[in-house]
Amino acid sequence: MGLITGVLAFLYHLPQIYKWLLKPYYIVSFLLTVAFLVVRKAPGLCEHLATDREDGNSCDFDWREVEILMFLSAIVMMKNRRAITLEQHIGNLFMFSKVANVILFFRLDVRLGILYLALCVAFVMTCKPPLYMGPEYIKYFSDKTIDEELQKDGRVTWIVEFYANWSSDCQSFAPVFANLSLKYNCAGLRFGKVDIGRYGEVSQRYKVSTSPLAKQLPSLLLFQGGREVMRRPMVDTKGRAVSWTFNEENIIREFNLNELFQKSKKLNKKQNGFRTEDGSEELQQETSEVQQSTESKKDQ
Known part of the structure:
Protein backbone atom coordinates (compact mmCIF):
# COMPACT_ATOMS: atom_id res chain seq x y z
CA MET A 1 0.00 0.00 0.00
CA GLY A 2 2.82 2.37 0.90
CA LEU A 3 4.53 1.67 -2.43
CA ILE A 4 1.33 2.45 -4.34
CA THR A 5 0.90 5.70 -2.40
CA GLY A 6 4.47 6.70 -3.19
CA VAL A 7 4.05 5.98 -6.89
CA LEU A 8 0.79 7.95 -7.02
CA ALA A 9 2.42 10.88 -5.22
CA PHE A 10 5.32 10.81 -7.68
CA LEU A 11 2.94 10.79 -10.66
CA TYR A 12 0.93 13.66 -9.13
CA HIS A 13 4.03 15.84 -8.75
CA LEU A 14 5.63 14.67 -12.01
CA PRO A 15 4.72 17.82 -14.02
CA GLN A 16 6.35 20.02 -11.36
CA ILE A 17 9.42 17.77 -11.15
CA TYR A 18 9.71 17.72 -14.94
CA LYS A 19 9.56 21.53 -15.14
CA TRP A 20 12.06 21.82 -12.28
CA LEU A 21 14.57 19.43 -13.88
CA LEU A 22 14.52 21.34 -17.16
CA LYS A 23 16.44 24.22 -15.60
CA PRO A 24 19.95 24.68 -17.06
CA TYR A 25 21.70 23.97 -13.76
CA TYR A 26 20.21 20.48 -13.48
CA ILE A 27 20.58 19.68 -17.18
CA VAL A 28 24.32 20.46 -17.14
CA SER A 29 24.75 18.68 -13.79
CA PHE A 30 23.11 15.57 -15.23
CA LEU A 31 25.40 15.64 -18.28
CA LEU A 32 28.49 15.97 -16.06
CA THR A 33 27.21 13.14 -13.85
CA VAL A 34 26.84 10.63 -16.69
CA ALA A 35 29.95 11.81 -18.59
CA PHE A 36 32.17 8.86 -17.67
CA LEU A 37 29.39 6.35 -18.36
CA VAL A 38 28.89 7.86 -21.84
CA VAL A 39 32.63 7.86 -22.61
CA ARG A 40 33.10 4.29 -21.41
CA LYS A 41 30.10 2.97 -23.37
CA ALA A 42 30.19 5.15 -26.51
CA PRO A 43 30.76 3.01 -29.65
CA GLY A 44 33.74 4.13 -31.67
CA LEU A 45 35.34 5.77 -28.64
CA CYS A 46 35.40 3.11 -25.93
CA GLU A 47 37.49 0.77 -28.13
CA HIS A 48 40.45 3.14 -27.79
CA LEU A 49 40.32 3.46 -23.99
CA ALA A 50 42.59 1.69 -21.50
CA THR A 51 41.16 -1.08 -19.31
CA ASP A 52 42.25 -3.52 -16.60
CA ARG A 53 39.74 -6.18 -17.57
CA GLU A 54 41.16 -9.65 -18.18
CA ASP A 55 39.09 -10.09 -21.36
CA GLY A 56 40.36 -6.77 -22.70
CA ASN A 57 36.86 -5.39 -23.25
CA SER A 58 37.43 -1.64 -22.97
CA CYS A 59 33.72 -0.87 -23.45
CA ASP A 60 32.82 -2.18 -20.01
CA PHE A 61 33.80 -1.20 -16.45
CA ASP A 62 36.82 -2.90 -14.94
CA TRP A 63 36.91 -4.09 -11.32
CA ARG A 64 38.46 -0.86 -9.99
CA GLU A 65 35.84 1.31 -11.65
CA VAL A 66 33.08 -0.89 -10.26
CA GLU A 67 34.65 -0.52 -6.83
CA ILE A 68 34.71 3.27 -7.11
CA LEU A 69 31.09 3.38 -8.28
CA MET A 70 29.96 1.14 -5.41
CA PHE A 71 31.80 3.37 -2.93
CA LEU A 72 30.08 6.37 -4.51
CA SER A 73 26.68 4.72 -4.04
CA ALA A 74 27.42 4.05 -0.37
CA ILE A 75 28.51 7.66 0.23
CA VAL A 76 25.40 9.07 -1.47
CA MET A 77 23.11 6.78 0.54
CA MET A 78 24.76 7.80 3.81
CA LYS A 79 24.61 11.49 2.92
CA ASN A 80 21.00 11.32 1.83
CA ARG A 81 19.91 9.88 5.16
CA ARG A 82 19.90 13.44 6.48
CA ALA A 83 18.50 15.04 3.33
CA ILE A 84 15.03 16.52 3.81
CA THR A 85 14.13 17.74 0.32
CA LEU A 86 14.28 16.39 -3.22
CA GLU A 87 16.79 19.13 -4.08
CA GLN A 88 19.16 17.86 -1.39
CA HIS A 89 18.89 14.25 -2.57
CA ILE A 90 19.61 15.16 -6.17
CA GLY A 91 22.27 17.71 -5.17
CA ASN A 92 24.17 15.07 -3.18
CA LEU A 93 23.99 12.66 -6.10
CA PHE A 94 25.33 15.26 -8.53
CA MET A 95 28.11 16.47 -6.24
CA PHE A 96 29.57 13.08 -5.32
CA SER A 97 29.12 11.78 -8.86
CA LYS A 98 31.28 14.61 -10.16
CA VAL A 99 33.96 13.79 -7.58
CA ALA A 100 33.87 10.13 -8.63
CA ASN A 101 34.03 11.12 -12.30
CA VAL A 102 37.15 13.22 -11.69
CA ILE A 103 38.86 10.18 -10.12
CA LEU A 104 37.68 7.86 -12.89
CA PHE A 105 38.76 10.17 -15.72
CA PHE A 106 42.20 10.80 -14.22
CA ARG A 107 42.65 7.07 -13.77
CA LEU A 108 41.60 6.48 -17.38
CA ASP A 109 43.63 9.28 -18.99
CA VAL A 110 45.26 12.34 -17.42
CA ARG A 111 44.19 14.51 -20.37
CA LEU A 112 40.56 13.47 -19.95
CA GLY A 113 40.81 14.11 -16.21
CA ILE A 114 42.16 17.63 -16.73
CA LEU A 115 39.46 18.37 -19.31
CA TYR A 116 36.66 17.11 -17.07
CA LEU A 117 38.01 19.00 -14.04
CA ALA A 118 38.18 22.20 -16.09
CA LEU A 119 34.54 21.72 -17.16
CA CYS A 120 33.48 21.23 -13.52
CA VAL A 121 35.33 24.39 -12.42
CA ALA A 122 33.73 26.39 -15.25
CA PHE A 123 30.31 25.00 -14.32
CA VAL A 124 30.69 25.97 -10.65
CA MET A 125 31.81 29.50 -11.55
CA THR A 126 29.14 30.21 -14.16
CA CYS A 127 26.07 28.17 -13.23
CA LYS A 128 24.39 28.58 -9.85
CA PRO A 129 21.57 26.46 -8.40
CA PRO A 130 18.16 28.07 -9.01
CA LEU A 131 16.73 29.94 -6.04
CA TYR A 132 13.37 28.96 -4.59
CA MET A 133 10.71 31.19 -6.12
CA GLY A 134 7.56 29.53 -4.78
CA PRO A 135 4.83 31.05 -2.57
CA GLU A 136 5.81 32.29 0.87
CA TYR A 137 4.94 34.86 3.51
CA ILE A 138 8.43 36.05 4.48
Missing part, protein backbone atom coordinates in the same frame (compact mmCIF):
# COMPACT_ATOMS: atom_id res chain seq x y z
CA LYS A 139 9.85 39.52 4.98
CA TYR A 140 13.40 40.03 3.70
CA PHE A 141 15.60 42.20 5.91
CA SER A 142 18.65 44.29 5.13
CA ASP A 143 21.34 45.44 7.55
CA LYS A 144 19.39 48.68 8.06
CA THR A 145 15.89 47.26 8.58
CA ILE A 146 16.33 44.12 10.70
CA ASP A 147 16.81 45.82 14.10
CA GLU A 148 14.02 48.31 13.53
CA GLU A 149 11.54 45.63 12.42
CA LEU A 150 12.32 43.22 15.27
CA GLN A 151 11.82 45.96 17.88
CA LYS A 152 8.90 47.66 16.18
CA ASP A 153 6.16 45.78 18.06
CA GLY A 154 6.97 43.85 21.24
CA ARG A 155 3.84 41.72 20.83
CA VAL A 156 5.08 40.17 17.58
CA THR A 157 7.21 37.03 17.65
CA TRP A 158 9.70 36.71 14.80
CA ILE A 159 11.36 33.60 13.42
CA VAL A 160 14.27 34.76 11.30
CA GLU A 161 16.44 32.64 9.04
CA PHE A 162 20.06 33.74 8.68
CA TYR A 163 21.26 32.41 5.33
CA ALA A 164 23.68 32.89 2.44
CA ASN A 165 22.86 32.38 -1.23
CA TRP A 166 26.07 30.44 -1.84
CA SER A 167 25.16 27.81 0.78
CA SER A 168 23.56 24.71 -0.71
CA ASP A 169 22.04 23.84 2.69
CA CYS A 170 20.30 27.22 2.77
CA GLN A 171 18.98 26.75 -0.75
CA SER A 172 17.63 23.31 0.12
CA PHE A 173 15.99 24.66 3.28
CA ALA A 174 14.23 27.53 1.47
CA PRO A 175 11.06 25.60 0.47
CA VAL A 176 10.74 24.14 3.98
CA PHE A 177 10.89 27.59 5.60
CA ALA A 178 8.50 29.00 2.98
CA ASN A 179 5.99 26.25 3.69
CA LEU A 180 6.16 26.98 7.44
CA SER A 181 5.52 30.67 6.77
CA LEU A 182 2.41 29.81 4.77
CA LYS A 183 1.08 27.61 7.58
CA TYR A 184 1.90 29.69 10.66
CA ASN A 185 2.23 33.34 9.64
CA CYS A 186 -0.24 35.65 11.39
CA ALA A 187 -0.31 39.10 12.97
CA GLY A 188 1.56 37.97 16.09
CA LEU A 189 3.92 35.44 14.47
CA ARG A 190 6.01 36.61 11.55
CA PHE A 191 8.75 35.04 9.44
CA GLY A 192 11.83 36.83 8.15
CA LYS A 193 15.10 36.20 6.32
CA VAL A 194 18.40 38.05 6.12
CA ASP A 195 21.28 37.28 3.78
CA ILE A 196 24.33 37.46 6.05
CA GLY A 197 26.52 36.50 3.14
CA ARG A 198 25.59 39.90 1.77
CA TYR A 199 25.35 41.82 5.06
CA GLY A 200 28.44 40.91 7.05
CA GLU A 201 27.64 43.37 9.85
CA VAL A 202 24.44 41.48 10.64
CA SER A 203 26.45 38.26 10.85
CA GLN A 204 28.74 39.76 13.48
CA ARG A 205 25.95 41.51 15.35
CA TYR A 206 23.90 38.34 15.84
CA LYS A 207 26.93 36.04 16.13
CA VAL A 208 26.08 33.76 13.22
CA SER A 209 29.25 32.66 11.45
CA THR A 210 29.34 32.40 7.67
CA SER A 211 32.39 30.14 7.72
CA PRO A 212 31.75 26.74 6.09
CA LEU A 213 33.76 25.15 8.91
CA ALA A 214 31.37 26.51 11.56
CA LYS A 215 28.36 24.89 9.83
CA GLN A 216 25.97 27.51 11.22
CA LEU A 217 24.11 28.08 7.95
CA PRO A 218 21.22 28.16 7.92
CA SER A 219 20.44 29.39 11.44
CA LEU A 220 16.94 29.99 12.80
CA LEU A 221 16.57 32.57 15.57
CA LEU A 222 13.40 33.20 17.57
CA PHE A 223 12.85 36.80 18.71
CA GLN A 224 10.28 37.99 21.23
CA GLY A 225 10.11 41.64 22.20
CA GLY A 226 13.12 42.29 19.98
CA ARG A 227 15.32 39.89 21.97
CA GLU A 228 16.67 36.51 20.96
CA VAL A 229 14.99 33.69 22.86
CA MET A 230 16.48 30.64 21.18
CA ARG A 231 18.31 29.51 18.07
CA ARG A 232 18.91 26.37 16.09
CA PRO A 233 21.42 25.00 15.57
CA MET A 234 23.00 25.71 18.92
CA VAL A 235 26.70 26.58 18.99
CA ASP A 236 29.30 24.87 21.20
CA THR A 237 32.22 26.50 22.99
CA LYS A 238 34.44 26.10 19.92
CA GLY A 239 32.03 28.08 17.74
CA ARG A 240 30.82 25.04 15.79
CA ALA A 241 27.16 24.25 15.28
CA VAL A 242 25.71 21.28 17.13
CA SER A 243 24.31 18.82 14.58
CA TRP A 244 20.61 19.43 14.00
CA THR A 245 18.24 18.39 11.21
CA PHE A 246 16.31 21.21 9.56
CA ASN A 247 13.08 19.44 8.77
CA GLU A 248 9.56 20.68 9.36
CA GLU A 249 8.82 18.36 12.27
CA ASN A 250 11.91 19.39 14.23
CA ILE A 251 11.22 23.09 13.75
CA ILE A 252 7.57 22.80 14.80
CA ARG A 253 8.57 20.87 17.92
CA GLU A 254 11.64 22.86 18.98
CA PHE A 255 10.08 26.29 18.41
CA ASN A 256 6.63 25.29 19.74
CA LEU A 257 5.06 26.68 16.59
CA ASN A 258 1.60 25.27 17.27
CA GLU A 259 1.47 26.92 20.69
CA LEU A 260 2.95 30.18 19.41
CA PHE A 261 0.45 30.21 16.56
CA GLN A 262 -2.53 29.78 18.87
CA LYS A 263 -1.33 32.60 21.12
CA SER A 264 -0.52 34.84 18.18
CA LYS A 265 -3.95 34.37 16.61
CA LYS A 266 -5.45 36.12 19.65
CA LEU A 267 -3.52 39.25 18.71
CA ASN A 268 -4.86 38.89 15.19
CA LYS A 269 -8.45 38.70 16.46
CA LYS A 270 -7.99 41.80 18.59
CA GLN A 271 -6.62 43.73 15.66
CA ASN A 272 -9.48 42.58 13.42
CA GLY A 273 -12.04 43.46 16.11
CA PHE A 274 -10.93 47.07 16.25
CA ARG A 275 -10.17 47.43 12.54
CA THR A 276 -11.44 50.67 11.04
CA GLU A 277 -10.48 52.64 7.99
CA ASP A 278 -6.96 52.80 9.41
CA GLY A 279 -7.05 49.02 9.71
CA SER A 280 -7.74 48.67 6.02
CA GLU A 281 -4.70 50.81 5.35
CA GLU A 282 -2.61 48.51 7.56
CA LEU A 283 -3.88 45.49 5.65
CA GLN A 284 -2.95 47.16 2.38
CA GLN A 285 0.48 47.97 3.82
CA GLU A 286 1.03 44.31 4.80
CA THR A 287 0.09 43.22 1.26
CA SER A 288 2.58 45.66 -0.22
CA GLU A 289 5.27 44.33 2.14
CA VAL A 290 4.71 40.80 0.84
CA GLN A 291 4.99 42.05 -2.74
CA GLN A 292 8.18 43.93 -1.92
CA SER A 293 9.70 40.90 -0.23
CA THR A 294 8.93 38.78 -3.30
CA GLU A 295 10.59 41.36 -5.54
CA SER A 296 13.67 41.50 -3.32
CA LYS A 297 13.90 37.71 -3.42
CA LYS A 298 13.89 37.77 -7.23
CA ASP A 299 16.62 40.42 -7.22
CA GLN A 300 18.86 38.12 -5.20
Whole structure:
Protein backbone atom coordinates (compact mmCIF):
# COMPACT_ATOMS: atom_id res chain seq x y z
CA MET A 1 0.00 0.00 0.00
CA GLY A 2 2.82 2.37 0.90
CA LEU A 3 4.53 1.67 -2.43
CA ILE A 4 1.33 2.45 -4.34
CA THR A 5 0.90 5.70 -2.40
CA GLY A 6 4.47 6.70 -3.19
CA VAL A 7 4.05 5.98 -6.89
CA LEU A 8 0.79 7.95 -7.02
CA ALA A 9 2.42 10.88 -5.22
CA PHE A 10 5.32 10.81 -7.68
CA LEU A 11 2.94 10.79 -10.66
CA TYR A 12 0.93 13.66 -9.13
CA HIS A 13 4.03 15.84 -8.75
CA LEU A 14 5.63 14.67 -12.01
CA PRO A 15 4.72 17.82 -14.02
CA GLN A 16 6.35 20.02 -11.36
CA ILE A 17 9.42 17.77 -11.15
CA TYR A 18 9.71 17.72 -14.94
CA LYS A 19 9.56 21.53 -15.14
CA TRP A 20 12.06 21.82 -12.28
CA LEU A 21 14.57 19.43 -13.88
CA LEU A 22 14.52 21.34 -17.16
CA LYS A 23 16.44 24.22 -15.60
CA PRO A 24 19.95 24.68 -17.06
CA TYR A 25 21.70 23.97 -13.76
CA TYR A 26 20.21 20.48 -13.48
CA ILE A 27 20.58 19.68 -17.18
CA VAL A 28 24.32 20.46 -17.14
CA SER A 29 24.75 18.68 -13.79
CA PHE A 30 23.11 15.57 -15.23
CA LEU A 31 25.40 15.64 -18.28
CA LEU A 32 28.49 15.97 -16.06
CA THR A 33 27.21 13.14 -13.85
CA VAL A 34 26.84 10.63 -16.69
CA ALA A 35 29.95 11.81 -18.59
CA PHE A 36 32.17 8.86 -17.67
CA LEU A 37 29.39 6.35 -18.36
CA VAL A 38 28.89 7.86 -21.84
CA VAL A 39 32.63 7.86 -22.61
CA ARG A 40 33.10 4.29 -21.41
CA LYS A 41 30.10 2.97 -23.37
CA ALA A 42 30.19 5.15 -26.51
CA PRO A 43 30.76 3.01 -29.65
CA GLY A 44 33.74 4.13 -31.67
CA LEU A 45 35.34 5.77 -28.64
CA CYS A 46 35.40 3.11 -25.93
CA GLU A 47 37.49 0.77 -28.13
CA HIS A 48 40.45 3.14 -27.79
CA LEU A 49 40.32 3.46 -23.99
CA ALA A 50 42.59 1.69 -21.50
CA THR A 51 41.16 -1.08 -19.31
CA ASP A 52 42.25 -3.52 -16.60
CA ARG A 53 39.74 -6.18 -17.57
CA GLU A 54 41.16 -9.65 -18.18
CA ASP A 55 39.09 -10.09 -21.36
CA GLY A 56 40.36 -6.77 -22.70
CA ASN A 57 36.86 -5.39 -23.25
CA SER A 58 37.43 -1.64 -22.97
CA CYS A 59 33.72 -0.87 -23.45
CA ASP A 60 32.82 -2.18 -20.01
CA PHE A 61 33.80 -1.20 -16.45
CA ASP A 62 36.82 -2.90 -14.94
CA TRP A 63 36.91 -4.09 -11.32
CA ARG A 64 38.46 -0.86 -9.99
CA GLU A 65 35.84 1.31 -11.65
CA VAL A 66 33.08 -0.89 -10.26
CA GLU A 67 34.65 -0.52 -6.83
CA ILE A 68 34.71 3.27 -7.11
CA LEU A 69 31.09 3.38 -8.28
CA MET A 70 29.96 1.14 -5.41
CA PHE A 71 31.80 3.37 -2.93
CA LEU A 72 30.08 6.37 -4.51
CA SER A 73 26.68 4.72 -4.04
CA ALA A 74 27.42 4.05 -0.37
CA ILE A 75 28.51 7.66 0.23
CA VAL A 76 25.40 9.07 -1.47
CA MET A 77 23.11 6.78 0.54
CA MET A 78 24.76 7.80 3.81
CA LYS A 79 24.61 11.49 2.92
CA ASN A 80 21.00 11.32 1.83
CA ARG A 81 19.91 9.88 5.16
CA ARG A 82 19.90 13.44 6.48
CA ALA A 83 18.50 15.04 3.33
CA ILE A 84 15.03 16.52 3.81
CA THR A 85 14.13 17.74 0.32
CA LEU A 86 14.28 16.39 -3.22
CA GLU A 87 16.79 19.13 -4.08
CA GLN A 88 19.16 17.86 -1.39
CA HIS A 89 18.89 14.25 -2.57
CA ILE A 90 19.61 15.16 -6.17
CA GLY A 91 22.27 17.71 -5.17
CA ASN A 92 24.17 15.07 -3.18
CA LEU A 93 23.99 12.66 -6.10
CA PHE A 94 25.33 15.26 -8.53
CA MET A 95 28.11 16.47 -6.24
CA PHE A 96 29.57 13.08 -5.32
CA SER A 97 29.12 11.78 -8.86
CA LYS A 98 31.28 14.61 -10.16
CA VAL A 99 33.96 13.79 -7.58
CA ALA A 100 33.87 10.13 -8.63
CA ASN A 101 34.03 11.12 -12.30
CA VAL A 102 37.15 13.22 -11.69
CA ILE A 103 38.86 10.18 -10.12
CA LEU A 104 37.68 7.86 -12.89
CA PHE A 105 38.76 10.17 -15.72
CA PHE A 106 42.20 10.80 -14.22
CA ARG A 107 42.65 7.07 -13.77
CA LEU A 108 41.60 6.48 -17.38
CA ASP A 109 43.63 9.28 -18.99
CA VAL A 110 45.26 12.34 -17.42
CA ARG A 111 44.19 14.51 -20.37
CA LEU A 112 40.56 13.47 -19.95
CA GLY A 113 40.81 14.11 -16.21
CA ILE A 114 42.16 17.63 -16.73
CA LEU A 115 39.46 18.37 -19.31
CA TYR A 116 36.66 17.11 -17.07
CA LEU A 117 38.01 19.00 -14.04
CA ALA A 118 38.18 22.20 -16.09
CA LEU A 119 34.54 21.72 -17.16
CA CYS A 120 33.48 21.23 -13.52
CA VAL A 121 35.33 24.39 -12.42
CA ALA A 122 33.73 26.39 -15.25
CA PHE A 123 30.31 25.00 -14.32
CA VAL A 124 30.69 25.97 -10.65
CA MET A 125 31.81 29.50 -11.55
CA THR A 126 29.14 30.21 -14.16
CA CYS A 127 26.07 28.17 -13.23
CA LYS A 128 24.39 28.58 -9.85
CA PRO A 129 21.57 26.46 -8.40
CA PRO A 130 18.16 28.07 -9.01
CA LEU A 131 16.73 29.94 -6.04
CA TYR A 132 13.37 28.96 -4.59
CA MET A 133 10.71 31.19 -6.12
CA GLY A 134 7.56 29.53 -4.78
CA PRO A 135 4.83 31.05 -2.57
CA GLU A 136 5.81 32.29 0.87
CA TYR A 137 4.94 34.86 3.51
CA ILE A 138 8.43 36.05 4.48
CA LYS A 139 9.85 39.52 4.98
CA TYR A 140 13.40 40.03 3.70
CA PHE A 141 15.60 42.20 5.91
CA SER A 142 18.65 44.29 5.13
CA ASP A 143 21.34 45.44 7.55
CA LYS A 144 19.39 48.68 8.06
CA THR A 145 15.89 47.26 8.58
CA ILE A 146 16.33 44.12 10.70
CA ASP A 147 16.81 45.82 14.10
CA GLU A 148 14.02 48.31 13.53
CA GLU A 149 11.54 45.63 12.42
CA LEU A 150 12.32 43.22 15.27
CA GLN A 151 11.82 45.96 17.88
CA LYS A 152 8.90 47.66 16.18
CA ASP A 153 6.16 45.78 18.06
CA GLY A 154 6.97 43.85 21.24
CA ARG A 155 3.84 41.72 20.83
CA VAL A 156 5.08 40.17 17.58
CA THR A 157 7.21 37.03 17.65
CA TRP A 158 9.70 36.71 14.80
CA ILE A 159 11.36 33.60 13.42
CA VAL A 160 14.27 34.76 11.30
CA GLU A 161 16.44 32.64 9.04
CA PHE A 162 20.06 33.74 8.68
CA TYR A 163 21.26 32.41 5.33
CA ALA A 164 23.68 32.89 2.44
CA ASN A 165 22.86 32.38 -1.23
CA TRP A 166 26.07 30.44 -1.84
CA SER A 167 25.16 27.81 0.78
CA SER A 168 23.56 24.71 -0.71
CA ASP A 169 22.04 23.84 2.69
CA CYS A 170 20.30 27.22 2.77
CA GLN A 171 18.98 26.75 -0.75
CA SER A 172 17.63 23.31 0.12
CA PHE A 173 15.99 24.66 3.28
CA ALA A 174 14.23 27.53 1.47
CA PRO A 175 11.06 25.60 0.47
CA VAL A 176 10.74 24.14 3.98
CA PHE A 177 10.89 27.59 5.60
CA ALA A 178 8.50 29.00 2.98
CA ASN A 179 5.99 26.25 3.69
CA LEU A 180 6.16 26.98 7.44
CA SER A 181 5.52 30.67 6.77
CA LEU A 182 2.41 29.81 4.77
CA LYS A 183 1.08 27.61 7.58
CA TYR A 184 1.90 29.69 10.66
CA ASN A 185 2.23 33.34 9.64
CA CYS A 186 -0.24 35.65 11.39
CA ALA A 187 -0.31 39.10 12.97
CA GLY A 188 1.56 37.97 16.09
CA LEU A 189 3.92 35.44 14.47
CA ARG A 190 6.01 36.61 11.55
CA PHE A 191 8.75 35.04 9.44
CA GLY A 192 11.83 36.83 8.15
CA LYS A 193 15.10 36.20 6.32
CA VAL A 194 18.40 38.05 6.12
CA ASP A 195 21.28 37.28 3.78
CA ILE A 196 24.33 37.46 6.05
CA GLY A 197 26.52 36.50 3.14
CA ARG A 198 25.59 39.90 1.77
CA TYR A 199 25.35 41.82 5.06
CA GLY A 200 28.44 40.91 7.05
CA GLU A 201 27.64 43.37 9.85
CA VAL A 202 24.44 41.48 10.64
CA SER A 203 26.45 38.26 10.85
CA GLN A 204 28.74 39.76 13.48
CA ARG A 205 25.95 41.51 15.35
CA TYR A 206 23.90 38.34 15.84
CA LYS A 207 26.93 36.04 16.13
CA VAL A 208 26.08 33.76 13.22
CA SER A 209 29.25 32.66 11.45
CA THR A 210 29.34 32.40 7.67
CA SER A 211 32.39 30.14 7.72
CA PRO A 212 31.75 26.74 6.09
CA LEU A 213 33.76 25.15 8.91
CA ALA A 214 31.37 26.51 11.56
CA LYS A 215 28.36 24.89 9.83
CA GLN A 216 25.97 27.51 11.22
CA LEU A 217 24.11 28.08 7.95
CA PRO A 218 21.22 28.16 7.92
CA SER A 219 20.44 29.39 11.44
CA LEU A 220 16.94 29.99 12.80
CA LEU A 221 16.57 32.57 15.57
CA LEU A 222 13.40 33.20 17.57
CA PHE A 223 12.85 36.80 18.71
CA GLN A 224 10.28 37.99 21.23
CA GLY A 225 10.11 41.64 22.20
CA GLY A 226 13.12 42.29 19.98
CA ARG A 227 15.32 39.89 21.97
CA GLU A 228 16.67 36.51 20.96
CA VAL A 229 14.99 33.69 22.86
CA MET A 230 16.48 30.64 21.18
CA ARG A 231 18.31 29.51 18.07
CA ARG A 232 18.91 26.37 16.09
CA PRO A 233 21.42 25.00 15.57
CA MET A 234 23.00 25.71 18.92
CA VAL A 235 26.70 26.58 18.99
CA ASP A 236 29.30 24.87 21.20
CA THR A 237 32.22 26.50 22.99
CA LYS A 238 34.44 26.10 19.92
CA GLY A 239 32.03 28.08 17.74
CA ARG A 240 30.82 25.04 15.79
CA ALA A 241 27.16 24.25 15.28
CA VAL A 242 25.71 21.28 17.13
CA SER A 243 24.31 18.82 14.58
CA TRP A 244 20.61 19.43 14.00
CA THR A 245 18.24 18.39 11.21
CA PHE A 246 16.31 21.21 9.56
CA ASN A 247 13.08 19.44 8.77
CA GLU A 248 9.56 20.68 9.36
CA GLU A 249 8.82 18.36 12.27
CA ASN A 250 11.91 19.39 14.23
CA ILE A 251 11.22 23.09 13.75
CA ILE A 252 7.57 22.80 14.80
CA ARG A 253 8.57 20.87 17.92
CA GLU A 254 11.64 22.86 18.98
CA PHE A 255 10.08 26.29 18.41
CA ASN A 256 6.63 25.29 19.74
CA LEU A 257 5.06 26.68 16.59
CA ASN A 258 1.60 25.27 17.27
CA GLU A 259 1.47 26.92 20.69
CA LEU A 260 2.95 30.18 19.41
CA PHE A 261 0.45 30.21 16.56
CA GLN A 262 -2.53 29.78 18.87
CA LYS A 263 -1.33 32.60 21.12
CA SER A 264 -0.52 34.84 18.18
CA LYS A 265 -3.95 34.37 16.61
CA LYS A 266 -5.45 36.12 19.65
CA LEU A 267 -3.52 39.25 18.71
CA ASN A 268 -4.86 38.89 15.19
CA LYS A 269 -8.45 38.70 16.46
CA LYS A 270 -7.99 41.80 18.59
CA GLN A 271 -6.62 43.73 15.66
CA ASN A 272 -9.48 42.58 13.42
CA GLY A 273 -12.04 43.46 16.11
CA PHE A 274 -10.93 47.07 16.25
CA ARG A 275 -10.17 47.43 12.54
CA THR A 276 -11.44 50.67 11.04
CA GLU A 277 -10.48 52.64 7.99
CA ASP A 278 -6.96 52.80 9.41
CA GLY A 279 -7.05 49.02 9.71
CA SER A 280 -7.74 48.67 6.02
CA GLU A 281 -4.70 50.81 5.35
CA GLU A 282 -2.61 48.51 7.56
CA LEU A 283 -3.88 45.49 5.65
CA GLN A 284 -2.95 47.16 2.38
CA GLN A 285 0.48 47.97 3.82
CA GLU A 286 1.03 44.31 4.80
CA THR A 287 0.09 43.22 1.26
CA SER A 288 2.58 45.66 -0.22
CA GLU A 289 5.27 44.33 2.14
CA VAL A 290 4.71 40.80 0.84
CA GLN A 291 4.99 42.05 -2.74
CA GLN A 292 8.18 43.93 -1.92
CA SER A 293 9.70 40.90 -0.23
CA THR A 294 8.93 38.78 -3.30
CA GLU A 295 10.59 41.36 -5.54
CA SER A 296 13.67 41.50 -3.32
CA LYS A 297 13.90 37.71 -3.42
CA LYS A 298 13.89 37.77 -7.23
CA ASP A 299 16.62 40.42 -7.22
CA GLN A 300 18.86 38.12 -5.20
